[in-house]
Amino acid sequence: MKKVLLLGFFILTLQVVCQSQDSAWIREHYYKKEVYIPMRDGVRLFTSLYIPRDATQKHPILLTRTPYSCAPYGPDAWKDYWNSYRKAYFREGYIMVTQDVRGRWMSEGTFVEVRPFNPAKKSSQDIDESSDTYDTIDWLVKNIENNNGNVGVFGISYPGFYSTMAAASNHPALKAVSPQAPVTNWFIGDDFHHNGAFFQMDAFAFYSSFGKPRPHPTTIGPSGFTYYTHDNYKFYLETGSLKNLAGLLGDSIPFWKDLYAHPNYDAWWQARDARNATRHLQPAMLWVGGLFDAEDCWGAWNAYQAAEINNPGKAFNKLVEGPWYHGQWASHDGTHLGNIRFGDNTSAWFQEHLEIPFFNYFLKGEGDISSIPEATVFITGANTWKSFSQWPPAQKQDQSLYLQQGGGLGWSRPASTGGFTEYTSDPARPVPYSEEVHFNRTREYMTDDQRFAARRPDVAVFQTDTLQEDLTVTGSVTADLLASLSTTDADFVVKIIDVFPDNFGYNDVDIYAEKDPDKIYPMGGYQMLVRAEVFRGRYRKSYTHPEAFTPGKMEEVKFSLPSIAHCFRKGHRLMVQIQSTWFPLVDRNPQQFVDIYHCSEKDFKKAAIRIYHNATGSSRLILPVLKNE
């Protein structure tokens, strides 16, 4: 133990030394400048520039546009790029640019959440994020000395959204864009709703601070909400209905009111789909996503796919998906998430072999990108990177896995009549999304052990026999449920789980050992969450026109889960869990067909939910199974 500690100390010291060396090098070879760049409508956006002192050659520009501030402000306050792999871009001589988007922090103008893309701008007053990017790039290439005329844009999460919008600007100098975990659609799959179900905890935590008005440019961010308890399950359960939750915020947060005003997928939401901006894309595109991204997992897969469909024959529109939490690919440690290990440092591999070569090639004309395939996807479970010439892979075959009587899962449709599994979903005792009492939404829940849920009476569990050979699933699993309710609405949470064998264990010491020797987790029998998704039942026919269930009547609830790339190993089992709450991640469905955003506490009812698995009601999963090449 002491040896481990000493080694840890040594590494830490080494890192500090390296960082201070990097910091000194960057400060010596760069200078920082802050400018206001005027947009076509006269609004000026605050922009922070880190420019190489080296005037002997011309440099490419790498831009990130952000609502999260290009802090630190002031010409002498430097962003700590040296703590990130992005220091590599300094060594490569990039001009590094960060801009506060319109209406945030030090930029002028009015901020609009996920501002709709305007494909037909008619005047200089018709602005959107795309035109702001165009005007910014135009200014940069004309005003920064020694730039080589090539601009790249990248960003993670909300900045990923601005990256998609940047690509749509089609400024001729813009050669390469990498939207990473791009916010793409906040109703269907990213951040605040998944299939119409409200991700109240993320939304509240975010908007109680981010959503506050910023009347004037400022370097000071908004304050956050003060919670009376740091037990999030207790907080949201005791707060109760969404009406009560809104009451905690008052009326100071415009977007919160917008969310409540648009419960369904109406024109307002449709205008805020970033896929609207994926037509006629000129720059090379490298879409990046995390298989275990709790925020914008959906966006990466689906924005890539939209760009693929909307730009047939486009030379470089490629996809990278790794085993990552939100933004983990830009971190130092891509070896594990929660209890699940990935073998190597997948983040470092991505940085060195994909992102940096991508920009170097398109912005500096250096290197080779021929080794970057159409899709570079990490197969979890097998823990290997795999290259695909298309996504979903050509070798995938859809296979139905049927729910069976007695908690089974099998490849054949049940022959018996009348089989179903019933559970009671009680909004007063919702199923927790994570076992531990905690405050901030965890990112590890995406790979967490689901044994705690399997033990509950309100979670239906189905599993295969022990697999006799590896089963690799690449793509989007479809849940095709036949269900009936005792009430008029319900949520359906479907979880795809890899059940590890009882004798499973990682060979070496516990990953937390250096921090806490007591933290060793029993991996034998681990129920690894591979993918989970919620579907709000009322949207089973249309996201735009919700429809009540008829109590007792069997209906189909069919939806697709964000893609996975996972190998269920021989000796493991594939498990499916179905439940109707996922709390407090998702708001509670009152289980009545009422306006969820404005109903009251007494509208919440218990519902008996039946999932059918018989000859006429054959609930199943459709798995895109990767066949051997």
Added chain:
Amino acid sequence: MYKRINKSSKRAGWLVILLIPMVACNQTRPTDPDYIRENYTKREVYITMRDGVRLFTAIYEPRDRSVAYPILMQRTPYSCSPYGENNYPGRLGPNPALMREKYIFVYQDVRGRYKSEGRFQEMTPAIDHKQSVSQVDESSDTYDTIDWLLKNTHNNGRAGIYGISYPGFYASASLPEAHPALKAVSPQAPVTDEFIGDDCNHNGAFFLLDNFDFYNYFDGPRTASGQDYQPVFKVPHPDAYSFFLNLGPLGRANTSRYFRDSTMIWRQVVAHDTYDGFWQARNIRPHLRDIRPAVLVVGGWYDAEDLFGALRTYEAIEQQNPVNRNRLVMGPWTHGGWSAPSWTGFGGYGFGSDVNRYFQDSLETRFFNFYLKDKGSEDSTEATVFETGSNQWRHYATWPPRNAVPTAFYLQTGQGLSTQPPAANGGSDSYLSDPAHPVPYTAGAYGDRNNQYMIEDQRFASRRPDVVTYRSSPLTQAITVTGRLRASLFVSTSGTDADFIVKIIDEYPSDPSGTGVGVQRLVRAEVFRGKFRHSYEQPAAFVPNQVDSVSFDLNEIAHRFEKGHRLVVQIQSSWFPLVDRNPQQYLRIPGARETDFKAVRIRIYHEAEFPSRIILPVMQ
């Protein structure tokens, strides 16, 4: 939250583990084999009992022959290893101070275990008024051993006995018809009655996880040398909940894969599913009469095995011996925790000081020194009890203390709890108890029993639909509860049998500073198997959906619920896999088949006619 898996086999198996850190931690107090070797000689003997059976005994005598020392003995079914006259253990006696005090320390393998001859019996039934030399029990074996030791060692004519857990039982069993030289006995967490409250069953509910693991280890075959036992079977269960759920009914363990042999103790304890002659013969309490030695009973509030035994052994001696020198120590310990080098906290709660220093030096050492060596003064405190919550040692002239007033806290409509009896009729809560999804006794995944479950945050259970939770308002002043708890429930079930688990919880106030606050700290939990509500000998079915009463004790606590905290009661009908699943149909559970296990609707009433309540002795 996820703690290292405890390798805590039942009944002080883990004490073996405890001994190892002794060497490393206790630098200032030499406890290593070298110290013992320098100060003690060792010999191994077979001592012949009255029926001719010879018991293997290891004797460690002080090298100093200038003084005649008293004898301090432990009798054990867990081996008096290390064997061999040149092999010394890491410590001698109940604590390091006593080792330095110097006693003749004696360890004996009980009849039929390890290197002793004879036939082992689980919890050897005591025989009162023995008629012949062929009638032997632990009392007679202890008597004969002491008799031999008095004649064959350089002693002062006095003997003491101590032991934790199963050895605690042997300490208790030495008391009836004790040898006149036996002056001081300390039964510590003594196994006392395995149907009502210790180890095997609590109130007739079978402690599945402990029994399965314990008897696998304890009842395995003895090797030819007598030095080792092998487990009966090797089946790892990294997640006990899944393992036992998949195992199914109890009968599935009576197979060639598990407890293959029909004579195995597991088979017996499973088969005796009522308080029949088998269990009654193994209840030592009726035999604790005419006790002459001084007695110091020791127990731990967080003892998952023999909390009952400590409290009820003390009580039995007290009630059956109007004149006695019988005293009680209860501290914030797990099973045997008082023998660890130090004990400053448990389960994330600090106790403000090293309670073991106090116990070992001021209570245990003083006890043996006074009665065996005439050294120091007699401690006449009747009960020395650590009050949790306030973290104070309390000293009482009676146990339970006289100024504790039984106070009923009634379950209320709307999940409330207050001292007001409900005035209205029609109040009840129900839950579906489904044996296919039993309530876990602990959060997280554990292979072995999570030793911290007795103090664990119960929020994981509050979130389940098959657990009902009743909370008082925030307390306007602190209340201290000291003494025996009782649950008095009015219930109905749609089946014909059910278990009732009642938990008494201290809920800390919510506060924005962290997740630790708002914690629902378990203070006490107990299970009752409903069929025994009238009698442990004569179980009776429930009439479906008819209100019935179920009342039972939850042993004592000494806990202060601070001002601003809430008193919380939880009720549920499974506690898995700590306790086996009740099929919820009235039948013999050892013979139940998988299809016999039914989900039932349990209703807990809280109305004027049926006021379910818990009764807490509140200190005035």
